[in-house]
Amino acid sequence: MEATAEEVDRAVRAAHGARAALADRTVRAAFLRTAADLLDEARAHVIEAADAETALGPVRLTGELARTTAQLRSFAEVVEEGSFLDIRIDLPDPDATPPRSDMRRWKIPLGVVAVYAASNFPLAFSVPGGDTASALAAGCPVVVKAHPDHPATSELCAALLRRAAAKEGLPEDVVVLVHGFDAGVELVRHPLVAAAGFTGSVRGGRALFDAAAARAVPIPFHGELGSLNPVVITPAAAGERAEEIGAGLAGSMTLGAGQFCTKPGFVLAPRGEDGDRFLAALTAGVSETEPAVMLDHRMRDAFVTGVAERGALDGVRTPVTPGAGGEHTVSAGVLAVDADRLTGAAATDHHLLLEECFGPVTVVARYSSREEVTAVLGLLPGNLTATLHIAERDEDGDAAPLLAELTPLAGRVLVNGWPTGVAVAAAQHHGGPYPATTSTSTSVGATAIERWLRPVTYQSTPDHLLPPELRDGNPLGVPRR
Amino acid sequence: MEATAEEVDRAVRAAHGARAALADRTVRAAFLRTAADLLDEARAHVIEAADAETALGPVRLTGELARTTAQLRSFAEVVEEGSFLDIRIDLPDPDATPPRSDMRRWKIPLGVVAVYAASNFPLAFSVPGGDTASALAAGCPVVVKAHPDHPATSELCAALLRRAAAKEGLPEDVVVLVHGFDAGVELVRHPLVAAAGFTGSVRGGRALFDAAAARAVPIPFHGELGSLNPVVITPAAAGERAEEIGAGLAGSMTLGAGQFCTKPGFVLAPRGEDGDRFLAALTAGVSETEPAVMLDHRMRDAFVTGVAERGALDGVRTPVTPGAGGEHTVSAGVLAVDADRLTGAAATDHHLLLEECFGPVTVVARYSSREEVTAVLGLLPGNLTATLHIAERDEDGDAAPLLAELTPLAGRVLVNGWPTGVAVAAAQHHGGPYPATTSTSTSVGATAIERWLRPVTYQSTPDHLLPPELRDGNPLGVPRR
Numbered sequence: 001m002e003a004t005a006e007e008v009d010r011a012v013r014a015a016h017g018a019r020a021a022l023a024d025r026t027v028r029a030a031f032l033r034t035a036a037d038l039l040d041e042a043r044a045h046v047i048e049a050a051d052a053e054t055a056l057g058p059v060r061l062t063g064e065l066a067r068t069t070a071q072l073r074s075f076a077e078v079v080e081e082g083s084f085l086d087i088r089i090d091l092p093d094p095d096a097t098p099p100r101s102d103m104r105r106w107k108i109p110l111g112v113v114a115v116y117a118a119s120n121f122p123l124a125f126s127v128p129g130g131d132t133a134s135a136l137a138a139g140c141p142v143v144v145k146a147h148p149d150h151p152a153t154s155e156l157c158a159a160l161l162r163r164a165a166a167k168e169g170l171p172e173d174v175v176v177l178v179h180g181f182d183a184g185v186e187l188v189r190h191p192l193v194a195a196a197g198f199t200g201s202v203r204g205g206r207a208l209f210d211a212a213a214a215r216a217v218p219i220p221f222h223g224e225l226g227s228l229n230p231v232v233i234t235p236a237a238a239g240e241r242a243e244e245i246g247a248g249l250a251g252s253m254t255l256g257a258g259q260f261c262t263k264p265g266f267v268l269a270p271r272g273e274d275g276d277r278f279l280a281a282l283t284a285g286v287s288e289t290e291p292a293v294m295l296d297h298r299m300r301d302a303f304v305t306g307v308a309e310r311g312a313l314d315g316v317r318t319p320v321t322p323g324a325g326g327e328h329t330v331s332a333g334v335l336a337v338d339a340d341r342l343t344g345a346a347a348t349d350h351h352l353l354l355e356e357c358f359g360p361v362t363v364v365a366r367y368s369s370r371e372e373v374t375a376v377l378g379l380l381p382g383n384l385t386a387t388l389h390i391a392e393r394d395e396d397g398d399a400a401p402l403l404a405e406l407t408p409l410a411g412r413v414l415v416n417g418w419p420t421g422v423a424v425a426a427a428q429h430h431g432g433p434y435p436a437t438t439s440t441s442t443s444v445g446a447t448a449i450e451r452w453l454r455p456v457t458y459q460s461t462p463d464h465l466l467p468p469e470l471r472d473g474n475p476l477g478v479p480r481r
Numbered sequence: 482m483e484a485t486a487e488e489v490d491r492a493v494r495a496a497h498g499a500r501a502a503l504a505d506r507t508v509r510a511a512f513l514r515t516a517a518d519l520l521d522e523a524r525a526h527v528i529e530a531a532d533a534e535t536a537l538g539p540v541r542l543t544g545e546l547a548r549t550t551a552q553l554r555s556f557a558e559v560v561e562e563g564s565f566l567d568i569r570i571d572l573p574d575p576d577a578t579p580p581r582s583d584m585r586r587w588k589i590p591l592g593v594v595a596v597y598a599a600s601n602f603p604l605a606f607s608v609p610g611g612d613t614a615s616a617l618a619a620g621c622p623v624v625v626k627a628h629p630d631h632p633a634t635s636e637l638c639a640a641l642l643r644r645a646a647a648k649e650g651l652p653e654d655v656v657v658l659v660h661g662f663d664a665g666v667e668l669v670r671h672p673l674v675a676a677a678g679f680t681g682s683v684r685g686g687r688a689l690f691d692a693a694a695a696r697a698v699p700i701p702f703h704g705e706l707g708s709l710n711p712v713v714i715t716p717a718a719a720g721e722r723a724e725e726i727g728a729g730l731a732g733s734m735t736l737g738a739g740q741f742c743t744k745p746g747f748v749l750a751p752r753g754e755d756g757d758r759f760l761a762a763l764t765a766g767v768s769e770t771e772p773a774v775m776l777d778h779r780m781r782d783a784f785v786t787g788v789a790e791r792g793a794l795d796g797v798r799t800p801v802t803p804g805a806g807g808e809h810t811v812s813a814g815v816l817a818v819d820a821d822r823l824t825g826a827a828a829t830d831h832h833l834l835l836e837e838c839f840g841p842v843t844v845v846a847r848y849s850s851r852e853e854v855t856a857v858l859g860l861l862p863g864n865l866t867a868t869l870h871i872a873e874r875d876e877d878g879d880a881a882p883l884l885a886e887l888t889p890l891a892g893r894v895l896v897n898g899w900p901t902g903v904a905v906a907a908a909q910h911h912g913g914p915y916p917a918t919t920s921t922s923t924s925v926g927a928t929a930i931e932r933w934l935r936p937v938t939y940q941s942t943p944d945h946l947l948p949p950e951l952r953d954g955n956p957l958g959v960p961r962r
Contacts, residue, residue, distance in 0.1 A: 088907045096905075100904040101898060101904065103904065103909060105910050210694070210695075213699075217914075218694075218919060399943075411936065411937060411938065413937060413940065421580070423580070426569045426962065427584040427585060429936040456891070457893045457908055461895075465881055465896065
């Protein structure tokens with residue numbers, strides 16, 4: 001089943017050959033909607049296949065499929081509306097320095113996009129997911145490298161996307177699927193691949209990023225690799241609603257067996273009685289969580305090893321011990337440590353607590369001063385999200401400076417909420433400083449389309465030779481500046 | 482004068498320490514305008530310094546300074562107007578899948594930007610140039626690595642920028658200057674450098690790009706490396722105005738001793754009588770050009786060697802022989818070859834003709850069929866520009882398909898014009914597929930500011946904690962979606 005180098009080459013060439021057919025925005029929008037319709041019609045099959053391969057369960061998968069088809073339809077709207085073309089028009093100005101000719105700028109698709117599917121979302125971040133939807137919306141054919149955890153689901157979804165293409169008169173090869181680790185490496189090195197999207201681990205993503213950068217012609221590599229998603233709870237917030245925050249965190253960190261990229265994995269909570277109440281509520285909530293099956297055995301093993309290593313560090317307490325549940329399951333847990341363990345000169349071992357541990361565990365660092373919060377935040381890598389819990393009335397004035405300290409650390413900053421649940425929306429930003437993402441882009445939301453485009457300016461070009469979007473009088477009525 | 486690693490570290494830390502002072506958009510705009518004013522006031526000194534170091538002459542340098550100060554002022558307008566913040570606001574929607582909270586997205590500065598100055602523009606692409614102006618406009622302090630061809634000009638300009646900062650109440654260290662090859666390498670590796678802008682050679686740019694990608698935390702590297710800037714002349718265009726096109730090309734390719742990054746360096750012209758007339762006009766124009774001093778001895782030597790190597794290839798003719806002029810000068814020239822020399826299986830030696838040769842030379846490839854044009858275009862690397870000359874009345878219908886073939890090759894496509902002279906304008910795109918640039922961005926024009934920003938979304942954040950640009954009621958009146 002794993003694709004050979006020759007098969008990857010054929011896949012990329014087939015996709016490349018299909019690119020001209022995606023030039024028409026109306027056809028692209030219809031294709032994305034038809035793809036959503038076919039996925040909805042095949043709902044029972046898709047969810048059955050995905051559940052058999054991932055153990056995520058029909059409830060979660062039904063929601064994920066709804067998210068996936070809504071995402072395809074929202075990109076159909078983005079394509080039709082046209083502001084993603086980022087059109088700017090300058091009329092001639094012979095008096096400028098240097099003199100200015102007629103210039104009309106828009107954005108064109110980059111070419112074949114390689115999409116690396118994620119383990120933890122067999123639909124929304126895999127074959128029919130956000131990278132595929134945004135690339136097709138941009139006019140780029142995709143070659144998807146399936147995740148080995150759900151090959152049959154991938155095949156089923158690819159077949160539905162290809163059928164949707166055919167229904168709209170497009171070549172089926174606007175979407176091509178390949179399997180295999182080596183195939184993934186071949187793909188990012190292929191001369192006709194123009195860009196790549198990736199969701200997965202730091203190790204795997206970095207290896208592909210490095211391969212993309214080392215090419216004779218380097219290509220953009222938009223990878224979402226890993227995120228700790230820190231949470232800061234102020235003393236006033238803990239004083240006001242310790243139990244509510246503890247229960248909320250227990251729900252967010254155990255959701256989907258802690259396998260969301262936005263799982264809050266590190267929490268700064270005050271020492272003292274209010275912080276104790278918070279920790280007790282968190283502990284109670286996590287203790288009630290049923291053991292869960294993780295996505296695959298490799299991840300389960302990594303979780304069991306990861307929490308054991310962290311729990312064995314000096315001074316780390318385990319209010320609820322995470323680790324192996326039954327033979328195939330894991331049980332959720334909480335690790336607690338004093339924040340000053342992280343900040344000392346001899347604290348390098350403890351920096352393991354500042355690395356993402358995929359699965360249902362969070363680390364609570366108890367701080368005793370505002371300065372300690374700043375010191376710990378200064379140690380954190382880049383994140384997808386950062387969350388601040390403050391009192392409903394910001395009486396101590398801590399909120400504004402804390403928000404200013406959290407903003408450099410993440411692509412999405414939340415106040416009094418939880419980061420799991422990433423809305424598909426125009427204002428969404430699902431990305432952040434490395435290693436959260438390898439670029440400044442988002443993989444969720446309308447602006448995700450920007451990753452697969454580049455600007456081109458037409459200068460002094462006769463009107464009839466311009467794309468209709470750039471012609472005098474704006475015959476297609478697209479937004480222009 | 483060359484900065485040691487410790488001096489680079491001090492420079493970067495000083496710039497990093499100044500970053501918070503750039504947060505206010507009004508102050509940034511005032512600073513950019515004051516910088517332009519101080520450069521204008523010191524015009525005589527600046528031009529004298531630059532002419533002494535580059536031999537570009539006061540006429541060209543006066544124009545370049547006007548361009549530079551106009552560019553600073555245009556970025557002041559960009560900062561004030563605010564649409565570069567790319568604000569998107571989603572109000573809450575509890576019925577969405579998943580439910581949507583209040584989300585407000587804008588863009589924030591990345592941090593310290595390393596700017597690598599160009600040899601060929603001591604002002605407009607150096608210390609006070611486009612990379613510096615756009616980075617400061619974005620709110621990023623800059624550390625400029627001076628080009629060794631004009632250290633005194635660089636010092637003078639840096640001092641003026643720093644004085645402008647002080648006049649506006651900003652720390653002088655929002656602009657810091659360093660010298661030296663090793664310092665440049667240290668700079669791109671420094672952990673507090675968040676992005677880099679570069680204008681220069683493929684070899685130097687690629688080495689720095691590789692260093693940026695190999696960091697523990699990779700950073701965006703926006704490099705403008707090299708460009709052949711192909712020109713295609715249709716048979717109908719040659720038939721209609723062979724002399725005009727030949728004379729125009731002679732002017733464009735010899736402008737500034739052929740040292741512009743948009744110099745047209747490769748021309749596809751038809752065989753036969755009309756093409757002969759074009760070549761005769763080009764030859765006449767180039768023959769009349771005075772020998773010129775190049776920017777430095779290294780470049781002069783590279784030009785003399787480069788044209789000799791190209792001229793020695795089988796079948797290459799030299800209607801005007803380029804090469805050494807006097808002891809310090811070069812003379813412009815034209816190389817001509819039959820296009821089929823480039824396309825055969827044994828043509829790899831001749832692919833040297835498809836590489837940029839910095840200086841006043843262009844290669845004219847004579848084609849005998851439309852298919853030959855397509856075959857040669859298929860061999861070209863990425864370019865900043867591509868130019869098409871067609872008849873004023875497009876009688877043969879060749880123009881549209883040729884334009885479609887040129888668009889994938891370049892970031893700016895011109896019809897019946899010349900690519901030298903890059904207007905500072907909203908619709909400008911000065912970038913293109915690798916090696917023209919290492920990213921999809923532009924280094925000239927309003928959108929150049931996008932390189933130094935990343936999006937952040939605030940979710941469920943109380944109004945008084947948001948930046949004013951994102952608050953309810955839009956108190957600052959910035960463009961939002």
